[in-house]
Amino acid sequence: MAEYWFIADGFEERVRENLQSELEAEVDLDFGIPEKDFNTAGKGSSELKNLLKRLGVDSDILRRIAVASYEAEINVAAHSQGGVMKSAVYDDHIHVRFVDEGPGIADIEQAMVPGYSTADDLVRELGFGAGLGLPNIKKNSDAMHIVSEKGASTLLEFIIYFS
């Protein structure tokens, strides 16, 4: 399996600790993401944002989480055979994982290049397929991790700190 890591400068230690920790999340929120269902795609991210707003997360951080989550949710709906979005909210950060049913990303480095897109016509007609989905997730995250290969499922996860 190919793997891609991004960790923002200064967050390496914190991210490592959080990933090794077995601390239970304060709130878990799971959503199914059906293939090519653009009526419901994005609802999970809306709900997540509403939850975090109620928990008092700062509005700039909230926007970053919502944008990263929405882009990832749309990616699963647009490019995979469906998947799930699992959010775990801790006292100082959020960890969101997207796991799909394949068919996988053939070249993750290529997919990270802004402007590169494999979106089909239906997806493009709706305004997606700018080739900015993964770069946008990276831009808004403190850490981002992708595990995938052609013919397999994809895991994309990101961590964003509340301060």
Added chain:
Amino acid sequence: MTLRDIVALLEAEVLYPEADLEREVPCAFASDMISDILMCTKEPTLLLTGLTNNQVIRLSDMIDLTGIVFVRGKKPLQDVIEMAEERGLPIISTKFTLYRCSGILFNAGLRSCKI
């Protein structure tokens, strides 16, 4: 500049009667690509677009939109209009092109949003 001023400048149609037109609009952004819109808006922004599907309204759950101008005479379907209404998001439609709308609003003093 308020949305009411923008409706007049763009000779636009307000798409549901209770839309709040007194809302102050500090800046604008124009694009037909959703990821562009998400990448470029960090402050309350008026969106000018030719996209009319429900995902455009859902964008306003993620980022702070003061309103949406549908250009080139486009109008969303009723269920999309209702989605905007539920969110209290003002939406208007104009026959002008995206380029023309941007020029008119820029000349009237509406700045580009910070990116």
